[in-house]
Amino acid sequence: MKKGLLVFIIFMMSFMAGCGNQEKVNIIEDNYRNYYEIFVRSFYDSDGDGIGDLKGIVEKLDYLKDNDFKTKNDLGIDGIWLMPIMPSPTYHKYDVTDYYSIDPQYGTMEDFEQLIAKSKERGIKIIIDLVLNHTSAKHPWFLSAVKSLAIEPCGQDVCVHAELCREHNKYVNYYNFSQEKKSGYHSVGMPTGWYYEGVFWDQMPDLNLDNPEVRKEIENIGKFWIDKGVAGYRLDAVTSFYTGNISKNVEFLKFFNDKMKSYDSDIYIVGEAWSDANSIAEYYKSGVDSFFNFPLADTTGKIVAAVRSKNGAQLSKTVEEYQKKIKEINPKAIDAPFISNHDMGRSGGFLGGDLASEKIAAALYLMMPGNSFIYYGEEIGTLGSGKDENKRLPLLWSAADKTGITYAPPNADYKGTIEAGVMEQEKDENSLLQFYKKAIRIKNENPEIQRGVVTSIDLGNDALCAYSLEYEGSKLYIVHNLSVDQVELKLSSEEYSKLKLKESLTTDDEKIILKKGNLTMPARSTAILK
Template identity: 30%
Template sequence: MPGHRSIRRVSRIAAAAAGLAIAAISPVSLLAQSADASGKAPVFTAKSGWYKDALIYEIYPRSFQDSNGDGIGDLNGITSRLDYLKALGVDAIWLTPIYPSPQVDFGYDISNYEGIDPQYGTMADFDRLVAEAKKRNIGIIMDLVLNHTSDKHPWFLASRSSKTDPKRDWYVWKDGKAGGTPPANVPNNWESVFGHSAWEWDAKTQQYYYHRFYIQQPDLNWNNPAVRKAMYDVERFWIAKGVVGFRLDAITSLFEDPTFSDEDYVKNPDGSIKINAYGDKEVKTDKTDNLPRVNDVLKELRKTADETKGRKVVLIGETYVDSIADLRRLYGENNDALDLPMDMQVGFINRLDVSEFRRNINDAETGLNGNEPLFVFDNHDNPRWDRYGDGTHNADIGRMLATILFASRDTAMMYYGDEIGMVTTPPTSKDQVKDPIGITGWPKEKGRDGERTPMQWSEGPNAGFSKDGVKTWLPIPASYKTINVKSEVSDFDSMLNWYKQLIELRRANPALRDGDHVMLNTENNDVLMWLRKAPSSDPAQPPVVVACNFTARPQTVSFDLSGQEVNGKGITSRKAKTLMKTPGASDPASLDAVQLPPYGVYIGQVE
């Protein structure tokens, strides 16, 4: 950031990038107080709100760090990078599934809920990861897959062995429609999320089983109390292992309409039935998603988590819902369900529309009964942040999106590699595809390999992810030569340093950390502007203003602070101290004329 280059120190990122023999100089956040000294790092204690304003970092274990040279990331690899994550400012790590699995869906098809898949390591390796993370005040969050198991799980093997087996009712089995023959007489027109019918014929027992996802992922029957007990026992098992929370996969899909009647079809604007990427007539999901009984299970999961003594165990939901009212219900009427349902309505707008961002952020800040929203822009199931890019200003757009994530009142969830600007790198031909979605849907659906490529640590062999000469499970993108941790540590204006400074600023500034979020200049549909007011616990703290230019054109804006108060007094000052700004931008003389470059950002503290 020009104008502040004299304020430098040896970056903690540089010092902590394990395995990188560098001592680069990099900027600090423009603060007198560091993140470590702020006293805001989470303490995982009972009844604490450690997850509020936390940074949760999603790791796809196959792709983070390979420690043994087999081309697949593993637990010891993650442990080796904990100092890097600590220096970045991470509070908790969400691990996608590491349980034993046939790996049809790369771990989301689980064959044993209380073990570790050998390709990721051993239970001793997991225990070491938890212990080493705890030393750095980083919590471990497990991915708990409750909707379905692998078809190789002992429960399902028993269930499909006979109609009279005690575990038959652990899964959803139905007869075919009368008058037809398999596979044409499926019970209804429900579809798998991953293409084609959601029903699979079992010749041995002459019934169909239901699978919301892959054929190899049969759905559990959550109407069965024995299923619930078994899963709550799994929850207790991992809590005893020291985890600080769970991300609940596909949690809104636990129940099905008991009538098992057909869904309505999705229509195009001309009235014709929509055809999806798999060539199917697309059906709605009113009878298979977000049914009322889901909240009963959430409350029971919460009750189980709250049995824990000595630390708060947080429940995070994978919650793709249609409205802020749907999201609000997932917290529970008495805040007795999810702690953090994921708000996908902000980060997955997927177009740079100021009015939509403003409306959806404002809904989250004002429509959740004061609860903390969890904002998400990227994950392992969706193209990375560069889906918002225009091909010319991608880096500035990336900085802008990061600013929305970290300068809002929210718990922030990010995906590994976001901090260095890793981009989506999809396969270029079907023979390269590993993800079954891409194999089924090619070429309209290329699958999710593009957002799961190995972490880019350096410009060296295999990007520092694995040993030289090893074939990695997915190819290393060509972008690793310039987009990598080692190169960006020493670049003052890199994406990595932008993330680092945002995270430090958020942690140390009271208004950004704990203050209210108020939208400003709501008539402006080119620039998103907001105010972070001083928290009630520290009302004398100065407020912070933020502006993000959503256009490729320079913009000059004046912050409208009329009617805004701090500590019972109106905000009259038009002066601000610059906290952060897009590289190359100038400091404004007044809040009456803040100049923003294309997709530019300004963050200032009102004086």
């Protein structure tokens, strides 16, 4: 055989192998994603100033998704949620002073554009935190409004004052001012006798969302970032737009959702409605794609309760009932399960630092239908609780090499730490990080998991969280054993007898075995059957 022909054949075999791997991943261009929440300040520092930045995320994109389908080195992330990146006087940046810029601590607009471009090359979509309930008290809109409050209306068609009086300054109507002290209102100071609504904090004045001019500003802001390449938004505090008024909150969300999708029909929006399941379901009337599934999350949530009680049967019923509820309201609804976020204690802490508990908890929420949201560092067991700064501590890239590791946020005082960072856990096949990688890979290779219609299955053992997922005529079965004991199942019915063990997730070195219809599951393990 000629050398040239041999090289060509080897090349084609390599190419076809690569294509095969790519097909196996089942890339579907829709709004189902594995999202990774990043607090930019604490993620990765590219320039040595101790503060994480956008360039740092670019440097670490291969950790999230390297786009090499022949390897399993990356986490498998295809969506990033950036916590606020706009200019702000606070470390957390949930009080914006300029909706059209990047905070200088994080970099430049050019850095952001590079992040968008490099992420797009890897098939990663980026959504950004958008804070619409309030601005910073240092926002030029608010500063202008307060200045004009002291100037009495002039009653003229054209303002006769060098500075616009409160009758003519449109920014006065951007906020909710009053000469009466009401609940949630704060004194302006000077001029005396004026108050403004600021439900969260006196440095976060609430916007007047009934004002058409404010809504037009919001529409322009949304379009600006869409034009920059964002794939959508995480909307902060949607229950506080009109506090206590779900119907008005839903109306505003519908306005925003409709406007953004008129610019790009593929825009993905997820809202923070920190409430009970029934209330969250009501918000799906807005047409917004997703709302975080808060009843599942945190130390008191249903996932951790199931892990602690070793009872998974009720959890599978809950997942089925909730999906049915939100799909009846909005057939295109996408659930957003998670276990912790930037406002909660770290899951590594409230699960007691127990590796097996962390793994089975991860398996539970990652194998649920919808878009799972992973809080940065959760995949390595990061710790932190108490004040908010402690919940947003630096990602430990390595216990030995401090390159890129940021300073803690100001006033953080949490002293706990984990022994192994990303670098160490990448070398340990039994680590939490490797477990996350495998779980996400299984999701990416089986579209039924994210997109399927879920049906709870009662296997006669409360320790088992079991359900099927059906998508486009293909059905897949998931069984989680939450017990600390081995479980044996006889798959004798006609529906189950032909199933094969497609994938498995175990918390130790023991194996799941399916032989002649007998399924043997070690403690705290997950079987994926098809």
